[in-house]
Amino acid sequence: MNELHLSKKTYHFDAPLRLQSGASIDQYNLVVETYGQLNANASNAVLICHALNASHHVAGIDLDNSNELGWWDNMVGPGKPVDTNHFFVIGVNNLGSCFGSTGPMSINPQTNEPYGARFPVLTVEDWVNAQARLADQMGIRKFAAVMGGSLGGMQAMSWATQYPERVAHCVVIASTPKLSAQNIAFNEVARNAILSDPDFYGGDYYKHGVVPKRGLRLARMVGHITYLSDDDMAEKFGRDLQRLAGAPDEYRFSFDVEFAVESYLRHQGDKFSGYFDANTYLLITRALDYFDPAKRYQGDLSQALANVRAKFLVISFSTDWRFSPDRSREIVQALLNNKTDVSYAEIDAPHGHDAFLLDDERYHRLVRAYFATMAEAKCN
Amino acid sequence: MNELHLSKKTYHFDAPLRLQSGASIDQYNLVVETYGQLNANASNAVLICHALNASHHVAGIDLDNSNELGWWDNMVGPGKPVDTNHFFVIGVNNLGSCFGSTGPMSINPQTNEPYGARFPVLTVEDWVNAQARLADQMGIRKFAAVMGGSLGGMQAMSWATQYPERVAHCVVIASTPKLSAQNIAFNEVARNAILSDPDFYGGDYYKHGVVPKRGLRLARMVGHITYLSDDDMAEKFGRDLQRLAGAPDEYRFSFDVEFAVESYLRHQGDKFSGYFDANTYLLITRALDYFDPAKRYQGDLSQALANVRAKFLVISFSTDWRFSPDRSREIVQALLNNKTDVSYAEIDAPHGHDAFLLDDERYHRLVRAYFATMAEAKCN
Numbered sequence: 001m002n003e004l005h006l007s008k009k010t011y012h013f014d015a016p017l018r019l020q021s022g023a024s025i026d027q028y029n030l031v032v033e034t035y036g037q038l039n040a041n042a043s044n045a046v047l048i049c050h051a052l053n054a055s056h057h058v059a060g061i062d063l064d065n066s067n068e069l070g071w072w073d074n075m076v077g078p079g080k081p082v083d084t085n086h087f088f089v090i091g092v093n094n095l096g097s098c099f100g101s102t103g104p105m106s107i108n109p110q111t112n113e114p115y116g117a118r119f120p121v122l123t124v125e126d127w128v129n130a131q132a133r134l135a136d137q138m139g140i141r142k143f144a145a146v147m148g149g150s151l152g153g154m155q156a157m158s159w160a161t162q163y164p165e166r167v168a169h170c171v172v173i174a175s176t177p178k179l180s181a182q183n184i185a186f187n188e189v190a191r192n193a194i195l196s197d198p199d200f201y202g203g204d205y206y207k208h209g210v211v212p213k214r215g216l217r218l219a220r221m222v223g224h225i226t227y228l229s230d231d232d233m234a235e236k237f238g239r240d241l242q243r244l245a246g247a248p249d250e251y252r253f254s255f256d257v258e259f260a261v262e263s264y265l266r267h268q269g270d271k272f273s274g275y276f277d278a279n280t281y282l283l284i285t286r287a288l289d290y291f292d293p294a295k296r297y298q299g300d301l302s303q304a305l306a307n308v309r310a311k312f313l314v315i316s317f318s319t320d321w322r323f324s325p326d327r328s329r330e331i332v333q334a335l336l337n338n339k340t341d342v343s344y345a346e347i348d349a350p351h352g353h354d355a356f357l358l359d360d361e362r363y364h365r366l367v368r369a370y371f372a373t374m375a376e377a378k379c380n
Numbered sequence: 381m382n383e384l385h386l387s388k389k390t391y392h393f394d395a396p397l398r399l400q401s402g403a404s405i406d407q408y409n410l411v412v413e414t415y416g417q418l419n420a421n422a423s424n425a426v427l428i429c430h431a432l433n434a435s436h437h438v439a440g441i442d443l444d445n446s447n448e449l450g451w452w453d454n455m456v457g458p459g460k461p462v463d464t465n466h467f468f469v470i471g472v473n474n475l476g477s478c479f480g481s482t483g484p485m486s487i488n489p490q491t492n493e494p495y496g497a498r499f500p501v502l503t504v505e506d507w508v509n510a511q512a513r514l515a516d517q518m519g520i521r522k523f524a525a526v527m528g529g530s531l532g533g534m535q536a537m538s539w540a541t542q543y544p545e546r547v548a549h550c551v552v553i554a555s556t557p558k559l560s561a562q563n564i565a566f567n568e569v570a571r572n573a574i575l576s577d578p579d580f581y582g583g584d585y586y587k588h589g590v591v592p593k594r595g596l597r598l599a600r601m602v603g604h605i606t607y608l609s610d611d612d613m614a615e616k617f618g619r620d621l622q623r624l625a626g627a628p629d630e631y632r633f634s635f636d637v638e639f640a641v642e643s644y645l646r647h648q649g650d651k652f653s654g655y656f657d658a659n660t661y662l663l664i665t666r667a668l669d670y671f672d673p674a675k676r677y678q679g680d681l682s683q684a685l686a687n688v689r690a691k692f693l694v695i696s697f698s699t700d701w702r703f704s705p706d707r708s709r710e711i712v713q714a715l716l717n718n719k720t721d722v723s724y725a726e727i728d729a730p731h732g733h734d735a736f737l738l739d740d741e742r743y744h745r746l747v748r749a750y751f752a753t754m755a756e757a758k759c760n
Binding site: 022120121179181184185189233237238239253254255258265266269286292 | 602
């Protein structure tokens with residue numbers, strides 16, 4: 001089959017979801033896309049967890065917007081590394097996000113106004129609990145694999161510890177067992193850009209008919225610097241001046257766009273501030289900061305991963321300075337300490353953290369082989 | 381002598397200074413501090429060039445503010461590495477800065493209003509030209525040394541090419557021959573934080589009685605991340621929570637200060653936004669972006685440094701990821717290509733870019749030895 005079997009559905013949950021903070025959400029929706037067919041014994045489901053700014057729309061053309069190719073379309077689809085001819089792949093927009101699932105923009109049934117600042121702070125563990133309920137509704141007892149990059153990898157990891165019986169394989173890409181001080185610092189700058197934007201109104205900008213665009217724009221600009229490697233930026237932009245073809249290669253002595261890299265960052269910032277919700281940005285960066293499964297074990301990651309039953313595939317990228325290979329090796333070492341079955345690959349790729357979204361041949365060959373072996377094992 | 385002989389003076393310049401942009405400044409002041417005594421033949425003068433946020437106040441206690449120790453007080457003074465018992469050290473606040481020299485806050489004599497956005501964009505070369513006029517007024521034909529860290533190192537380098545006969549020794553610390561795309565990107569985020577602050581008023585905030593504090597605060601927060609090494613941040617803050625002693629080591633699930641590193645960044649940002657001028661921040665980061673002496677030689681740094689007559693001391697720090705040792709090695713290689721006398725040291729120090737301001741023992745021993753040799757050579 002060459003055609004992608006895509007379907008989209010909103011799931012509603014009525015029972016309150018108790019959160020790690022102690023707060024709870026009484027009812028909520030999760031928007032879900034699926035690709036491929038669930039087999040008779042529901043054993044071929046793969047859950048894809050998204051990172052900061054992505055959504056349920058993992059693969060194919062968005063049913064509501066034909067311009068929107070899924071964010072991991074190079075990875076998921078018929079004949080792709082995660083082959084939807086074999087696997088039933090699920091993309092879910094997380095709670096608190098802004099692409100249709102219940103989040104700060106949604107109407108709080110208790111007040112009939114958008115949640116805004118009253119939307120509770122969430123953790124990776126909370127997302128996994130919400131996803132587990134989704135799996136229940138979908139009739140999936142155990143995932144063939146839970147998979148994600150960056151923050152998505154944290155969710156995959158957390159699945160393996162929160163629901164060890166429900167995950168056969170855990171695929172953790174370009175991730176980390178916890179943020180470093182520098183990682184948190186970058187998030188803090190991004191959050192402060194939003195929090196200090198006069199259009200933020202303490203998170204209740206919806207009722208003022210504005211959006212804290214300046215803050216979102218800056219947050220995204222900072223983010224982008226950390227997604228690319230230094231070398232990649234040098235390769236892509238260097239010190240090239242932003243000029244019309246034929247214009248002289250001279251400085252213009254102003255604070256407007258002068259270098260190509262400035263134009264790129266401003267463009268990324270503008271685009272992002274046009275579609276992403278600022279409260280969601282705060283929530284998701286905070287979930288990143290808080291993720292630290294070893295915290296309750298006095299920092300011992302091996303203990304935190306001791307109950308894992310899944311087999312692991314861990315992948316990192318050589319030029320990723322946001323979550324460097326060292327961070328992935330910490331995960332691998334903790335798994336090995338527990339004698340967990342783990343494959344690890346460090347891909348020599350120039351594209352920094354963003355590499356997990358790109359179609360590097362060695363990276364995709366590896367994922368393809370891993371899933372092919374899973375598919376075969378299931379058939380035999 | 382153990383006492384620092386400090387004097388402070390404002391120099392006035394009447395002749396227009398033609399700038400690299402083509403604009404010019406008709407008249408301007410430069411605030412200067414000196415330490416030690418100029419000898420009879422004016423051969424013992426050392427010019428210290430400052431980086432982004434520093435000033436003329438290099439050493440000792442500020443005459444106007446007894447709390448303000450000079451920014452390089454550990455380096456300059458009686459018995460210090462740059463020993464003011466031998467050398468006459470000059471600190472000068474650059475044109476466009478905000479500590480007394482003419483800058484955007486100053487009154488434009490043509491309009492009787494602060495320059496604001498009409499202050500011309502400056503380059504490192506412009507600063508050096510202004511400093512050369514200062515040297516003329518002070519009766520200094522040739523400096524024993526011109527010295528600086530980071531942006532200050534760029535000025536020292538530029539002195540050696542713009543006025544090769546006037547520099548005996550050039551000391552370039554934690555610097556680079558040009559910014560990388562990533563360096564420019566960080567500056568661009570900082571500038572955009574200021575430019576998009578509603579209190580910026582296109583640079584003319586003075587007349588509105590406000591200061592773009594939000595923007596300055598964010599700019600400084602971003603800056604601080606790049607001044608410290610990842611390891612240094614991990615060492616200083618790790619994932620420690622910001623808590624009163626005895627308070628539980630638990631998350632509070634909010635966007636307020638949660639981690640110690642957040643508290644540090646906010647504090648630095650707040651402090652900075654209370655004393656630094658936003659227009660100056662724009663000007664100085666732009667001067668950093670523009671510095672590229674090899675540009676007019678099709679990128680050939682050896683050609684750009686071909687006319688140098690000074691001897692060089694170049695120092696870098698192992699964990700400086702803003703201007704890494706590789707960038708210093710480019711300078712050294714270009715100098716060697718010209719058979720210039722150059723000493724190079726890469727100091728294994730944990731403190732990132734900030735290391736040039738700290739008193740690492742090996743670093744200071746090296747500078748001390750270099751200046752001691754100069755002092756001896758002069759005596760014999």
